[in-house]
Each structure stands twice: as C-alpha cells, then as structure tokens.
Amino acid sequence: MTRTAHHRRYLMCRPEHFTVSYTINPWMEPANPTDTAKAVSQWQVLHDLYLELGHEVELIDPVEGLPDMVYTANGGFLIDGVAYGPKFRFRERQGESGPFIDWFRTHGFDTREPVEVNEGEGDFLLVGDTILAGTGFRSTDDSHRELREIFGREVVSLTLTDPRFYHLDTAIAVLDPVEGVEKGGPAHATIAYLPSAFDDASQRILAERYPDAIHVSDEDGAVFGLNSSSDGYNVIISPRAKGFERQLRERGYHPITVDLSELLLGGGGIKCCTLELRS
Numbered sequence: 001m002t003r004t005a006h007h008r009r010y011l012m013c014r015p016e017h018f019t020v021s022y023t024i025n026p027w028m029e030p031a032n033p034t035d036t037a038k039a040v041s042q043w044q045v046l047h048d049l050y051l052e053l054g055h056e057v058e059l060i061d062p063v064e065g066l067p068d069m070v071y072t073a074n075g076g077f078l079i080d081g082v083a084y085g086p087k088f089r090f091r092e093r094q095g096e097s098g099p100f101i102d103w104f105r106t107h108g109f110d111t112r113e114p115v116e117v118n119e120g121e122g123d124f125l126l127v128g129d130t131i132l133a134g135t136g137f138r139s140t141d142d143s144h145r146e147l148r149e150i151f152g153r154e155v156v157s158l159t160l161t162d163p164r165f166y167h168l169d170t171a172i173a174v175l176d177p178v179e180g181v182e183k184g185g186p187a188h189a190t191i192a193y194l195p196s197a198f199d200d201a202s203q204r205i206l207a208e209r210y211p212d213a214i215h216v217s218d219e220d221g222a223v224f225g226l227n228s229s230s231d232g233y234n235v236i237i238s239p240r241a242k243g244f245e246r247q248l249r250e251r252g253y254h255p256i257t258v259d260l261s262e263l264l265l266g267g268g269g270i271k272c273c274t275l276e277l278r279s
C-alpha cells in the first residue's frame with residue numbers, strides 16, 4: 001500500500017545539561033560515565049533529520065539541573081491547540097513542569113494545568129481519534145480520566161508491567177496517524193507494539209483493536225526499537241532494531257536509523273526526545 005508522509009511540528013530540547021545523576025528507571029546507572037557532547041551531537045542528527053524531512057522543530061531552552069529535560073515527550077500532550085501540562089511522578093523531574101507549561105502558554109496554546117500525575121506523550125499516544133493511555137509506572141489512572149475530560153475523546157487505558165518499558169512510548173509506536181483507512185488488511189499496520197510489556201487484559205484490547213499491528217520481538221523491544229517517530233511514511237528508529245526495520249519495510253514504511261546510544265543511558269530514545277505540537 002502507498003504511505004504518505006504528513007507534516008509535523010515538534011518540540012525538542014538540546015541536551016546541554018544531559019547526565020545521569022539519579023535512577024528513576026532501570027536504564028539509569030549514575031556510576032556509568034555520560035558524555036554530554038556526544039549526547040548533543042547524536043541529538044543534533046535527529047533534529048536535522050526532522051528538518052530535512054520537511055518538519056518544523058521548535059526548541060525549549062534546557063535548564064541546568066534538569067538533565068532529563070531532553071525527553072520532551074514527557075513535557076505535555078497536545079491536540080488541536082490544547083496543551084495538557086505534565087505533572088511528573090518523581091521529584092527529580094518535577095522542576096520541568098513549569099518551563100514546559102510556560103512554553104505552551106507563551107506559544108499560544110490553550111494550556112491546562114494538570115491535577116493528576118501524568119508524563120505527557122510518554123504515556124499518551126494519539127491513534128486516529130483515540131488516545132491510548134499508559135499506566136502502571138508513571139501516569140495514573142486518574143490522569144486518564146483528566147485526559148478524557150480535557151480532550152473529550154475516547155481514552156483507552158493500557159497497563160504496563162515490565163519496568164524496562166515504563167512509558168507507553170517504549171512499548172507502542174504509532175506508525176500511521178490515520179486510523180481506519182483500509183483498516184483490517186494485513187498491510188495496514190497502524191501501530192507496532194511489544195505484547196509482553198502489557199498485562200493480559202491490555203494485550204487483549206490491543207489484539208482486538210489492532211489485528212493488523214506489527215508485533216516486535218523482545219530483542220527489538222529491549223533496544224528501545226519502538227521508541228521511534230513516524231510521519232506516516234518515514235519511521236525513525238534505532239539502528240539496533242534490525243527485525244523491526246525489516247517489518248517496517250515489508251509494510252511499506254521507510255525506516256531511517258538514528259543512533260541515540262548516549263540518551264539511552266537515561267532510559268530514553270528517539271520518541272522520548274520528540275513532542276508533537278498539534279495545533
């Protein structure tokens with residue numbers, strides 16, 4: 001089937017203060033040295049690729065002492081010009097909420113302050129008109145209700161069970177923003193996911209809603225293969241996710257690899273560094 005690239009507007013944050021100085025996910029080991037210059041140059045490759053693909057990239061200023069701010073996916077969730085602000089689970093990241101919320105406000109978004117703990121697009125993914133919402137490690141069930149109240153859309157809660165895949169965007173990749181078009185055919189593949197990252201009930205929901213989804217191998221999941229970004233045709237993935245790369249090609253997508261090995265030391269990848277600004 002023919003795939004179409006859709007124009008995107010993203011928010012990114014240059015990892016000028018990137019380091020691993022605390023542990024809030026199993027990937028983070030403060031004893032391992034980090035190389036901030038390398039993080040910046042790897043990040044730059046992703047940034048420049050978005051521009052080459054014709055997308056727009058906005059930047060938020062990095063703040064010293066907030067090393068995880070590079071993972072802008074956690075900075076909010078935005079649809080139709082409405083920005084739902086983040087409320088971070090761990091104290092170490094709570095200082096990021098203010099800068100993100102201020103950024104949305106000063107850039108003309110109808111900005112909503114969160115009451116409930118939520119980590120933005122790290123846990124909330126828009127597929128067609130539906131919001132898939134993760135819980136289990138970071139965002140709470142109550143945030144799913146808040147999300148529903150703010151956006152008035154269908155919210156489907158999914159429970160993550162493997163601590164390595166603590167945000168929904170580490171276990172599901174949205175490949176095609178348009179749900180329903182030629183849906184049902186084996187070639188459609190709206191989403192890709194790692195079944196073993198979810199509890200049984202969530203696996204059943206995913207199997208039923210997305211019978212044509214790509215199931216990635218545990219091996220590809222474990223190298224953050226799903227933490228990718230798609231415009232509907234070009235899918236930017238980790239060079240380590242070999243099987244996923246093949247699966248994408250088979251379904252008519254165009255995988256492009258970008259290595260963010262340094263940012264993986266903080267437990268984040270391509271999608272984590274990318275927040276979609278839907279205005």
Ligand code: ARG
Pocket residue numbers: 024025028068071073074093121122123167169170266267268269271272273
């Ligand atoms: N160190 C960050 C944390 O644990 C990584 C966030 C990754 N972001 C994501 N969208 N998965 O919060």
